[in-house]
Amino acid sequence: MIILIAGNNRRVTEETAMLIRESKDYHILQCKGEPGTLLETCNFCNPAVIIICLRSETKNTILNYDALLKYGRFPQTKLLVIGSPSECMQFRKVSGLPNAMLLKRPLRMSDLLAILDDCEAKLPEDDFASANDDGAEYFAGEAGAEAPAAVAEYQPQLTPAAAAQPARKRILVVDDDPQILAQIKENLIYFYDVTAVLSGAMAYRFLERHTVDLILLDYMMVGENGPEVLEHLRSNEATKDIPVMFLTGVSDPQIVRDTLMRLRPQGYLLKPIKKSELVGRIIDVLG
Numbered sequence: 001m002i003i004l005i006a007g008n009n010r011r012v013t014e015e016t017a018m019l020i021r022e023s024k025d026y027h028i029l030q031c032k033g034e035p036g037t038l039l040e041t042c043n044f045c046n047p048a049v050i051i052i053c054l055r056s057e058t059k060n061t062i063l064n065y066d067a068l069l070k071y072g073r074f075p076q077t078k079l080l081v082i083g084s085p086s087e088c089m090q091f092r093k094v095s096g097l098p099n100a101m102l103l104k105r106p107l108r109m110s111d112l113l114a115i116l117d118d119c120e121a122k123l124p125e126d127d128f129a130s131a132n133d134d135g136a137e138y139f140a141g142e143a144g145a146e147a148p149a150a151v152a153e154y155q156p157q158l159t160p161a162a163a164a165q166p167a168r169k170r171i172l173v174v175d176d177d178p179q180i181l182a183q184i185k186e187n188l189i190y191f192y193d194v195t196a197v198l199s200g201a202m203a204y205r206f207l208e209r210h211t212v213d214l215i216l217l218d219y220m221m222v223g224e225n226g227p228e229v230l231e232h233l234r235s236n237e238a239t240k241d242i243p244v245m246f247l248t249g250v251s252d253p254q255i256v257r258d259t260l261m262r263l264r265p266q267g268y269l270l271k272p273i274k275k276s277e278l279v280g281r282i283i284d285v286l287g
Contacts (some may be wrong), residue, residue, distance in 0.1 A: 002027045002198065004047035006038060006065075009055030012082060013141050014053060021111050021223065024116065027198050028222070035067035041130040045220065049119050052100075054083030054091060055100045062094040078119045080106060108275075120284060154247035168193050169230040170211070174203045175218035175247060182270070184216065184247075185282065187275040192282070200229035206241055213286055219259075219268070222245065230263050243285050247271060 017028045031041045033052070042050070052065060064068040068074055079100045081091055085243050088102040103112065109159050173184050181196040188194050195212070197203050199221065215233070219226040226246055233239040246259070246268035260268070266285050269278060 001049065001116070001123060002045055002047045003049045003051060003116070004029045004031065004041060005051045005053065006031050006063060007031055007051075007053035007055065007056065009053040009083075012053040012055070013081065016053065016082070016112070020116070022052055023109070023113055026116070026120075027176075027202070029176070029198070033061065033064055035064050036132075037187075037201065038065070039067050039070055039249045040182075041178050042068065042073075044182050045283070046073055046207070047077060048123055049080060049084075049116060051076045051080045051082065052091075054081065054087040057083075057087060060096050063096075068098045076133070078115075080112075149169065167214040170195065170215060171282070172197070172203060172212040172216045173216045174198075174200060174226075175216075176221040176223075177218070177262070180247070184278070187273075187278055188282070191279065193264060200224040201233065203229065204232070207233075209240075212242060214266075214282060215242055215244045216269075217244050217246055217265075219246045227259050227263060230242070230265060234263065245269060245281065245285065247273065 003020065005013050005028060005192070008014055013030060017030055020026055021028055029041065029047065031037050031043060050068065068079070079097060080103055081088060081100050082103045082105060085104050088104050090104060091100070101115070103115075124179060130273070167189070171188060173179050173181055173194060173195070173196045174185075176198050181198070185194045185196055195210070196207060197206055201224070204216070217226045217229060221229075224232075226248070230244055230246075233242065233244065244265040246265055248268050249271040259265075267281060269281060
């Protein structure tokens, strides 16, 4: 289950994310409470639950969250708002968001986890990033849901002649930053079929049912990091031969070299990644 945590109360945001990660195997994303950032992140990763952590809100900062009304899956997404009694009262009075569950501080973590358990129990069984038979991508969404608008606009319309061409190579991108995933997908969508997931666990589930020609794997991720994911892939007979390239912002070249020597991926790309370099390196691997 994917949970997005946002809001002005940075301390509560960080503590909530940490405590949930320690207790549950959920995919936690954090973003600023700005309309554009909220909507972009939601449209890309389709969170099952959105948690808003309030602090010193004004009418305008509360109204920022009304941007979520433009999010296509909002009626199916559980919205939890954490704040003081006065902050919760102000949020209910000002916000136009329907059916928000107001959770007043101090909040027991056991109560929050019970709510999240209930949300997870109501999710469709296959609520994670998958692809349909046509290669159109769904990011942590229900089967049959529309792909995010930011991705869909880059889907080329194939002519009959183009459709007769050999199938395109499929690339799986694994990164816990939805903005990085969106950027890579935008850069590659004209050349390859691209599936993007937010964690190693989601990658394993995808690979149980689909084959890929290349994996682009983030080196540093929360929870299971890139080298750990690659070790898991190498230990599985079905995935051990898939070419893997790391995406890394690690500044210490010795760390990267040690990993290259030990796990022998097909290479690595330094963030921020230039489109020309990304495409060039993939061509080197896939031809």
